[in-house]
C-alpha cells in the first residue's frame with residue numbers, strides 16, 4: 001500500500017485514508033520516507049558511467065557495417 | 071515520484087521516425103538512437119553482469135544486433151523495449167559464462183527471509199548522503215545493490231532508476247506484471263534495510 005503511494009498509483013480515496021493513518025503512525029512514516037530516500041539516492045547517483053571510448057568503438061563498428069551494406 | 075507519460079493516439083514516439091530512417095539506410099539516425107540510449111543500456115548491463123568488460127561488450131553487441139535486425143523489428147513494440155530485451159539476454163548469457171554451474175536467470179525467484187519483516191526500523195538523518203563523499207557514497211550504493219539477486223537489481227533499475235512502467239519492465243524482462251511488482255517491493259525493502267546501516271540517524275530509531 002505504501003509502495004502504491006510512492007508510485008502514485010493509489011486512488012484518491014485510499015490516499016486520503018493512508019495520509020490519515022500516516023498522521024498517527026511513526027512506523028509507516030519512517031518506512032515511507034526511507035523508501036523514498038532509497039529510490040532518490042539511486043536515481044541521483046550514476047553508479048556506472050559510460051566509460052570513455054566505448055561510444056567511439058561502437059561508432060566505428062556501426063560505420064564498418066554500414067559501408068558493407070547500406 | 072515521477073510517473074511515465076504514455077503517448078497515445080496520433081502522437082508518434084520519436085523513435086519510430088529514427089528507426090524508419092535507419093532502416094532506409096541513414097546511419098546517422100541509428101547513431102542518434104545510440105546516443106539516446108547507450109548510457110542506460112550500459113548501466114543495465116553493468117547491473118546484471120557486475121563486470122565492466124562484459125557490460126561494454128553487451129552494450130556493443132546489443133546495438134550491433136539491433137542494427138542488423140532492425141528491418142525485423144516490429145513497430146508494435148517500442149524500440150527501447152526491444153533493445154533492452156536484447157541487452158538483458160546478452161547480459162545473462164555472459165553472466166552464465168562467468169558463473170558456470172550456477173543457475174542464472176531473471177525469472178529465478180529467490181525467497182529470502184531478509185526484508186520480509188522490517189526489523190530494526192530506524193529513521194535516517196535528514197540528508198544522510200551528505201555524510202559521505204561522492205566516491206564513498208557511490209561505493210556504498212554499488213555494494214548495497216550488488217548484494218541483491220540479479221532479477222531484483224534489474225527490476226529496481228528499470229522501474230525506480232529509469233522510471234519505466236511496471237508493464238514495460240515486465241515486457242522487457244519477459245516477466246509477469248505481478249512478478250515485477252513483487253520483485254520491486256522486495257528490492258526496495260532490502261536496499262532500504264541495507265542502507266540503514268549507513269544512513270540511520272545517530273539518535274536511534276523508532277521502536
Ligand SMILES: [Zn+2]
Nearest residue numbers: 021025027028
Ligand atoms: Zn502504520
